[in-house]
Structures are given as structure tokens and as C-alpha cells.
Amino acid sequence: MASTAARHLISLDDLTDHQLRSVVARGAEFAAGTAGRVRPLDGAIAGIYFRKTSTRTRTAFSSGALRLGAQTVTFNGGDLQTNTGETSEDTGLVFSRMLDVLVARTSGDPAELRAWATQSRMSVINAMSADEHPTQGLTDLTTLLGHFGRIEGLRVLYVGEGNNTAAALALGLTRFPGTELELRTPRGYGLAGDVLARALANAGTHGSRITERHDMAGLPAGSDVIYTTRWQTTGTSKPDPDWRDRFAPFQVNEDLWAGSPEAVFMHDLPAHRGEEVTAEVLDGKRSIAFDQAENKMHSAMAVLEWCRGGAGDDGVAR
Known part of the structure; x- marks a missing residue:
């Protein structure tokens, strides 16, 4: 094992742009079976x-x-x-x-x-x-790269709570030029202000775009990905008793594909069919949620390798 000093991953902000791309590319290599037996x-x-x-x-x-x-x-x-x-x-x-x-x-x-x-x-x-789920963010980027062959220029519609998964997605995706991330979140459950500010700064630097609205009117057409997460984030509870009423309009169902018929569906899992997403969507032909789940392992391998100095910033094993 390499003897370089240990690297840490607490936030995606800990990675330079080059390191972020290298770890994501390495995860895609593990997923594709082209990384070799290292x-x-x-x-x-x-x-x-x-x-x-x-x-x-x-x-x-x-x-x-x-x-x-x-x-x-x-x-x-x-x-x-x-x-x-x-x-x-x-x-x-x-x-x-x-x-x-x-x-x-x-x-x-x-x-x-x-x-x-x-x-x-x-x-x-x-x-x-x-505040953030950085390894989920890397998994999501690895999934996008593996499915589309690129991340640059992809358009993602995120529907649901602005939780730690949404934070990682926002902080990661906005570092790829030409990407567009539109979040539709219930009022009072959007991205944390500091996360949105950091993502907007990323967008300004990298030529990407991020917007957030608190309604489901006028959804963007031509999205490449429609993404949601569980409404009840692991280890948390909602302070207001009527929160389900606030979230109900943000369910992902077949109607969301009217303007984006080619979009794939992503979900970080676990899922509650009939709440944040219908079974028809999660189990349908557009869903890549379980490929995404498998990529959690491939992305984890890339993170472990990078943290221990076993791969260079170019993603190549030494």
C-alpha cells in the first residue's frame, strides 16, 4: 500500500476539480470492469x-x-x-x-x-x-458518467427535500461545465442557504446553472434525469405535523415525463413507493436507481483508493 499521507473526504469541497473528476472517472472504471484487479x-x-x-x-x-x-x-x-x-x-x-x-x-x-x-x-x-452526503454525490456523478458517457451539459431535475443528498448533488454537479440543476423543493425544506451559495459560486466558476423553486408549476422540458429522495431522511424527523401535505405535490410520478420523455429516473434509496415516488416509476424501464445503488460500491472503491494514495489525481492506480 502507498505510504503517502492519508487523505480525508468530509465534503466534496475537500476535492479539487481535478481530484473530483479523477475519483468519478475511477468509479466509472470500477463499474465498467475496466479498472483491472488492483x-x-x-x-x-x-x-x-x-x-x-x-x-x-x-x-x-x-x-x-x-x-x-x-x-x-x-x-x-x-x-x-x-x-x-x-x-x-x-x-x-x-x-x-x-x-x-x-x-x-x-x-x-x-x-x-x-x-x-x-x-x-x-x-x-x-x-x-x-449537512452533506459526499459519497452519495460521488455515486451520483459516477452513475451519470457511466450511463451518459459524460457529465458536462446534462440537465437534472431534482424533486423533493433539499437534504444532504441534494446538497452533495448540488455541490458536485455544478462543478461540471454546462450542467443544469433545477431543484423543486417544498417551502421550508429547500437547500440550506450556505449550500446554495456554494453551489451558485461553483456555477459561476464552471459555467453551469442551478435554480431552486418551491412549487411544481412550469417544470423544465428536456431534462436528462429526474431525481428524488425519500421524504423522511435517515435519522431525521419533521418539526411540523402537516409536512406530508406540503410534500404531496412533489411526488415523482409518470406526469413528470410529459416534457422530458427521454429522462432516466434516479433515487438514492431507500424508497417508499407511493410516497416520494410511485412504484410505476421506480420499477419502470426508465429507472436506473438500482444501477445507482450498485455504483455505491464502485464509487466507494474509488474513494478508498484515492484516500490511501493508491491512485493518482489522474485516477490511475500506481
């Missing part, structure tokens, strides 16, 4: 630490680490001495002395992960925080 994590130990539920992300990084040659140690929320009073800072220091990589979904606050990433021995990967 084992850049031979001899490494990867910690998989999830305080909150996960199916795709946890399985993706566990199986991805094993495929790249690492061994894994798994922790659940009740396993550690933080439950008996040890500080998070001390826990992070101990982890860094025994692990090479830590993939963590913790309290939802990225500050804890940032604190653990102040050392250079152990790579820290954010497996979802309250």
Missing part, C-alpha cells in the same frame, strides 16, 4: 463505524474495502467507550493508531469527523452527515 489496500485495516442505520453505504464500503485487499473492523453505535464517558477526541486518537481508514456515519455533525481528520495517519471518510 489491491491498493493490501495490508490495510478499514474501520466501518455507523451509529445510524445504513444498507447501501455500509455494504458498499465494507465490500469495496475487501475487494481492494483491506481487512475490516466493524463498530456499531453501542460498541465504543464513548458510551461510558470517553471523549470523542480520545476515541479518534485511538482509532488513528490502529486503523488506516475510518468510514464513519456518526452524530450528523461533521465537526466530529473534522476533528478526527486533523491527523495524517488514518483517512477519515464521511459516510453521511446532516
Whole structure:
């Protein structure tokens, strides 16, 4: 395994434009089966630490680490001495002395992960925080590249809550020239102001476009992708009792394809058929949601390889 200092991924903002493209391209190579049988994590130990539920992300990084040659140690929320009073800072220091990589979904606050990433021995990967789901964003970009052969110039309509998945999509997609991202979110459930500001800055730099509206009137025609996520984001609850009434107009159903008949459907899963999306759409021929789910593993492999210095910024394994 390469001996370079560990790299961390807490936010997509941690990646330069070139690194972002390299990791996405590498994920697409893993997905296409053209990456070769590389084992850049031979001899490494990867910690998989999830305080909150996960199916795709946890399985993706566990199986991805094993495929790249690492061994894994798994922790659940009740396993550690933080439950008996040890500080998070001390826990992070101990982890860094025994692990090479830590993939963590913790309290939802990225500050804890940032604190653990102040050392250079152990790579820290954010497996979802309250503000952003960076590895989902990389998965989405990998899926777009694999399906369309490009990301530049794609038009994406996102419908639903401006949650951590939407944040990662906004922060990632706007760094590709010519892309257009239109978000339709219920009022009070849009992108966080700082996320929208960062995405708008990206758009200004890279010649892309992002807009957000809080209604479903006048949907854009000619979208390449229609994307939604579960209304009840993992580990969260809605403060207002009538939130379902606010979200009901934002369901993804066949009507949304009237102006975009060639669009594919994406969903980060898990899905609740009959709520944010109809079964007809999720299980239909336009859906690539389960290809997207599989790409979580391929993207995880690209992230692990990059974090441990096993691939250069050009995405080529060393």
C-alpha cells in the first residue's frame, strides 16, 4: 500500500476539480470492469463505524474495502467507550493508531469527523452527515458518467427535500461545465442557504446553472434525469405535523415525463413507493436507481483508493 499521507473526504469541497473528476472517472472504471484487479489496500485495516442505520453505504464500503485487499473492523453505535464517558477526541486518537481508514456515519455533525481528520495517519471518510452526503454525490456523478458517457451539459431535475443528498448533488454537479440543476423543493425544506451559495459560486466558476423553486408549476422540458429522495431522511424527523401535505405535490410520478420523455429516473434509496415516488416509476424501464445503488460500491472503491494514495489525481492506480 502507498505510504503517502492519508487523505480525508468530509465534503466534496475537500476535492479539487481535478481530484473530483479523477475519483468519478475511477468509479466509472470500477463499474465498467475496466479498472483491472488492483489491491491498493493490501495490508490495510478499514474501520466501518455507523451509529445510524445504513444498507447501501455500509455494504458498499465494507465490500469495496475487501475487494481492494483491506481487512475490516466493524463498530456499531453501542460498541465504543464513548458510551461510558470517553471523549470523542480520545476515541479518534485511538482509532488513528490502529486503523488506516475510518468510514464513519456518526452524530450528523461533521465537526466530529473534522476533528478526527486533523491527523495524517488514518483517512477519515464521511459516510453521511446532516449537512452533506459526499459519497452519495460521488455515486451520483459516477452513475451519470457511466450511463451518459459524460457529465458536462446534462440537465437534472431534482424533486423533493433539499437534504444532504441534494446538497452533495448540488455541490458536485455544478462543478461540471454546462450542467443544469433545477431543484423543486417544498417551502421550508429547500437547500440550506450556505449550500446554495456554494453551489451558485461553483456555477459561476464552471459555467453551469442551478435554480431552486418551491412549487411544481412550469417544470423544465428536456431534462436528462429526474431525481428524488425519500421524504423522511435517515435519522431525521419533521418539526411540523402537516409536512406530508406540503410534500404531496412533489411526488415523482409518470406526469413528470410529459416534457422530458427521454429522462432516466434516479433515487438514492431507500424508497417508499407511493410516497416520494410511485412504484410505476421506480420499477419502470426508465429507472436506473438500482444501477445507482450498485455504483455505491464502485464509487466507494474509488474513494478508498484515492484516500490511501493508491491512485493518482489522474485516477490511475500506481
